[in-house]
Amino acid sequence: DVKVTQSSRYLVKRTGEKVFLECVQDMDHENMFWYRQDPGLGLRLIYFSYDVKMKEKGDIPEGYSVSREKKERFSLILESASTNQTSMYLCASSIRPRADSYTFGSGTRLTVV
């Protein structure tokens, strides 16, 4: 089975800190995605990447950046964390442009205080 691993399950950071959320997949998938999920708002796409060093903005990229230096790793960066970035962050990967090949990581619950 494809495995998508997110480095932290729970994270608490202070306002203004730079935060790195790491995601690694082990099946040579080209596509990787970062979503955030909030009660009442559902899953929203932050950034995605089709290839190494390639990135595209999703629906809510403000306050975030990403890095994909290696095919298996896709990092989400909060340049200066704010309390409204407290959320569940989910990474996903896929081998081709179809949802039935999406595999999600188990999520990182980030709290910014």
Place this chain on the structure above:
Amino acid sequence: RKEVEQDPGPFNVPEGATVAFNCTYSNSASQSFFWYRQDCRKEPKLLMSVYSSGNEDGRFTAQLNRASQYISLLIRDSKLSDSATYLCVVNSGYSTLTFGKGTMLLVSP
């Protein structure tokens, strides 16, 4: 604006009941449709794809109506283990998906 709309529920049903969820989508150019299941505090997982002709997987039946832009999921003979949030998902571009906010199902003994 790309949107996927679902009734948030919760739908409370007894074991053995049949329950149906609907979902509407606004992007008429969408080509791929799915139902995902998400358990509490877990990640979403693909339940089934939705095909134009309708498709069935055991107790689950999915239907697509392109003309009216809605998708449905029917669960027969509900089990306690079916309790979860069901997400309607529509492709919104090359490789990207738009998720509905989900419909919560609670199956009671």
